[in-house]
Amino acid sequence: MAIFNMLSSYSWGAKVVLTLAAFAVKFGEFWLISQLFTSNSLAKSMALLKRPAILGNSQTLKPYFDALRKRINAMINVTECIVELTELPSKYIPIDEPPLSTTMAHIRSATFCIISNVVTCARQITGLVEMRHEFPTFTSEAWDLSTSANKFSSIHEHLQIRLLTCKEHMNGKMLMEAFEDFKRTIETPQVDNLKILQNIFGKEENLFNPDKTKVSINVMRRKHVLLLISDLDISQEEIRVLEVVYKARVSSGHNYEIIWLPIVDKTAWNDGCQKISSLQSIMSWYTVSHQFSIKPAVIKYIREVWGFVKKPIAVTLNPQGKVLCPNALNMMSMWGNSAFPFSSEKEESTWQAKAWTFELL
Structure with missing residues (x-):
């Protein structure tokens, strides 16, 4: 209990770190x-000076040491x-809100368990150090140590699950923050499109670039x-139609560029490299x-605001970065560069002009 009182002002992560550090300092030499005394001459000399009882009993003590190490x-x-749980940024995962708040009970329990087990280990090692020539059978103690190690393995697995849950929660909040930042940037008037x-x-x-230079x-x-946005299933026909319009842009007196932005799951990116190169x-x-x-936040915006699902879209941005149309592919395929700057207003006016033409006919 004295140890808990001594560490009362420290965080739960610091409590266990300090406890293990103190244990390492006190019993590290032993x-x-x-x-190492069986394989290192310096360690053997130190054993002769400080721990002579260890020599000649290595086989007796081996199960104990193996279990203690485990x-x-x-x-x-x-x-x-x-430590990883207690150092999660409170901005995204407050300690008084789930899932971290519900995890704290498990953290406290694990901390108490570690500290009490360190005390037990220290007591056992102290008893071992104080022995001289008579060694009891350590089978039962080794068994207790192995059982305790298995218990800690179970605690670790449970905390890992909790940590994963907390990280997923945190990543979700970070994604929403990044999404809102990007949304605010793209919807705020800019001097140019660079930002x-x-x-x-x-x-x-x-x-x-078109010459394949970075x-x-x-x-x-x-x-x-x-921004030509698609997955890796964009067809050669869709590319060919856009190619005709793109190559005619200079002769039409219009200066614009196209950037292909493939939306590919990160786990499938490496597998899709060959397909990307082919396209x-x-x-x-x-x-x-x-x-x-x-960035995941950009993908989220592309899907939720620009409406990309499966079919390719072409989002048009003017020189100030303002979105003129969330998908200009239809007007480009129908009217080519005459629909430049490929804005929603241009599409509407072109349709109206076509309607008048049809009426006159």
Whole structure:
């Protein structure tokens, strides 16, 4: 109880770390000697000077030491888990709210268990050190230590599950925060489009230009940009239709660029590299590099706000980064570059003009 009172002002993670550290300082020398004296001449000399009873009884003590090592390792694993749980950022996972609040009881229980077991280990080692030439049979104590190690393994597994739950909760909050930040950025008027594009593509050289040279997103500053968003099932026909319009843009007097942004599950990204390369080879516009990974918040925005599900979409951004149309593919395939700048207003006015033409006919 004195140990708990001494550590009362420390966090639960600090309690177990300090307890194990004190145990290591006090019994580290004994532990090293007992483990190394058979193979290390210096350890053997120290054993002769300080722990002569150890010599000649290594086989008798081996089950005990093996069980003790297993127990200590199990306590260290639990300690690492406790520390990780107690160091989760309170901004995203407050200690007084689930799931961390419901985990605290398990953390406290595990902490008490570790401290009491450290005291037991210390008492047993002290008793062993004070013995001289007569060694009892350590089978029962070794069995108790192994049983305790198994108990700590069970505690560790349970805390790992709790930690995973807490991290999922925390990641969900962080995702929502990043989503709101991105939403606020893209919906706030900007001087140019660079800040928005950097939020999507990063500041590094994450793009391949039409010549397949790596460049940064800065080359898109103050340009009309179309974000071609698709999965890896985009068809060659869809690419071909867009290719015709894209190649005719200069002769039509319109300056815009297309960036292909594939939405691929992170776990399938490596497996899809060959397919990505194959699609890139038939695209004459900008594409992302294989190492690029879209932020989850951006993917969430693309799906929830721009409405991407499965079919390709082309989101148009003006030179200031304002979204002109969440999907310009239909107007591009129907009217080509005459629909530039591919805005929702342009689409509506073009339809109205076509309606007048039909009426006159």
